[in-house]
Amino acid sequence: MGFTCGLLGSPNVGKSTIFNALTSAGAEVASYAFTTIEPNIGIVKVPDERLQSLARIVRPEKVTPTTMKFLDIAGLVKGASKGEGLGNQFLGHIRDVDAIAHIVRCFEDANVAHVEGTVVPKRDIELVNAELVLADLETVEKRINKAEKLIKSGKGEGEKELNLCRKLQKALAKGLPARSLRLEDEEQEELIKEINLLTAKPVLYVANLGEENQGQSQWLSAVQEVAQKEGVPVVEIWGKIEAELSELPEGERATFSKEMGLERSGLEKLIKAGYALLELISFYTTVGVELRAWTVKKGARAPQAAGKVHTDMERGFIKAEVISFGDFIAAGSESVAREKGLMSSEGKDYIVQDGDVIQFRFNV
Ligand SMILES: Nc1nc2c(ncn2[C@@H]2O[C@H](COP(=O)(O)OP(=O)(O)OP(=O)(O)O)[C@@H](O)[C@H]2O)c(=O)[nH]1
Numbered sequence: 001m002g003f004t005c006g007l008l009g010s011p012n013v014g015k016s017t018i019f020n021a022l023t024s025a026g027a028e029v030a031s032y033a034f035t036t037i038e039p040n041i042g043i044v045k046v047p048d049e050r051l052q053s054l055a056r057i058v059r060p061e062k063v064t065p066t067t068m069k070f071l072d073i074a075g076l077v078k079g080a081s082k083g084e085g086l087g088n089q090f091l092g093h094i095r096d097v098d099a100i101a102h103i104v105r106c107f108e109d110a111n112v113a114h115v116e117g118t119v120v121p122k123r124d125i126e127l128v129n130a131e132l133v134l135a136d137l138e139t140v141e142k143r144i145n146k147a148e149k150l151i152k153s154g155k156g157e158g159e160k161e162l163n164l165c166r167k168l169q170k171a172l173a174k175g176l177p178a179r180s181l182r183l184e185d186e187e188q189e190e191l192i193k194e195i196n197l198l199t200a201k202p203v204l205y206v207a208n209l210g211e212e213n214q215g216q217s218q219w220l221s222a223v224q225e226v227a228q229k230e231g232v233p234v235v236e237i238w239g240k241i242e243a244e245l246s247e248l249p250e251g252e253r254a255t256f257s258k259e260m261g262l263e264r265s266g267l268e269k270l271i272k273a274g275y276a277l278l279e280l281i282s283f284y285t286t287v288g289v290e291l292r293a294w295t296v297k298k299g300a301r302a303p304q305a306a307g308k309v310h311t312d313m314e315r316g317f318i319k320a321e322v323i324s325f326g327d328f329i330a331a332g333s334e335s336v337a338r339e340k341g342l343m344s345s346e347g348k349d350y351i352v353q354d355g356d357v358i359q360f361r362f363n364v
């Protein structure tokens with residue numbers, strides 16, 4: 001699995017439209033707010049040009065890309081923490097995602113109502129972010145109560161959690177996201193992971209651009225301005241156009257995309273931004289008849305990467321035989337790369353590099 005990504009935002013901003021563009025899952029889309037109630041879940045193959053280049057050389061029977069999961073949830077309105085709209089309980093559906101894609105409406109359409117009446121990206125972003133902060137505040141306050149009880153009863157050690165939660169409470173009460181808090185040590189890092197706050201997750205903004213041009217560049221600039229201040233990346237997607245394109249057969253889709261000047265699909269752009277945001281890299285294995293792509297965190301060592309393939313491979317790790325992607329392509333085959341001395345034998349401290357083609361040697 002590459003990573004999991006939760007799509008959220010105000011109602012009627014095109015979350016499900018973009019979800020369909022990304023996954024071709026055919027989720028319900030309609031011009032009224034709160035169309036989505038139960039979450040839509042879609043798993044997609046990660047488009048990977050390097051994997052295709054390797055496949056042309058290796059000619060395996062089977063090519064397996066890495067996958068990623070998208071979750072499309074209900075819209076979040078002002079006052080959701082107090083039960084407005086569909087409330088905020090449904091945010092629980094995206095508690096466990098790796099990253100959040102915050103969809104922002106940058107299109108005008110008289111037939112598609114806007115819950116706040118007009119398209120004002122900065123206000124919309126702020127409203128949604130404020131609700132995320134309030135949802136986290138609820139979580140943190142519950143944990144504070146619990147920790148206090150625990151300490152009082154003398155049954156456990158809750159001080160460390162209590163300290164961190166109080167700090168979080170302070171930051172959130174000021175409207176700041178949990179990710180803005182400077183953590184003191186690894187213990188706090190572990191704790192904050194366990195508390196699993198929404199505003200602690202990495203986020204990117206997705207500007208949903210319309211097919212019509214008027215006003216659009218100004219709305220996009222507004223999103224970029226907010227994002228820059230927060231140090232958050234922005235991905236531009238033409239939601240409706242791409243959702244329509246995703247319904248076409250693959251060949252036609254490529255032709256139309258080119259004609260419309262869409263060099264990269266929203267999926268490719270979002271995945272690229274997500275990998276950068278989460279500091280993920282890909283490596284490749286050829287085992288038997290299968291060429292396969294895998295995802296690991298940048299900085300992962302060879303045994304950890306082996307563990308992605310199989311836990312036995314991590315446990316019994318002996319060495320990794322590595323050819324860089326560039327060398328593999330230049331050599332034109334694994335055997336030539338070997339002959340030319342382009343394959344290196346690496347031990348357990350080797351840090352996997354993006355694009356590495358790896359054969360793991362292990363004891364069973
Ligand atoms: N004109 C235009 N309409 C769009 C665009 N993207 C989405 N829409 C329309 O906006 C309406 C709402 O789209 P949805 O994808 O259902 O929006 P949502 O954010 O999932 O809405 P909820 O589930 O109700 O929160 C639909 O009528 C879409 O066709 C766009 O880029 N341009």
Ligand SMILES: [Mg+2]
Nearest residue numbers: 015016035036
């Ligand atoms: Mg929806």
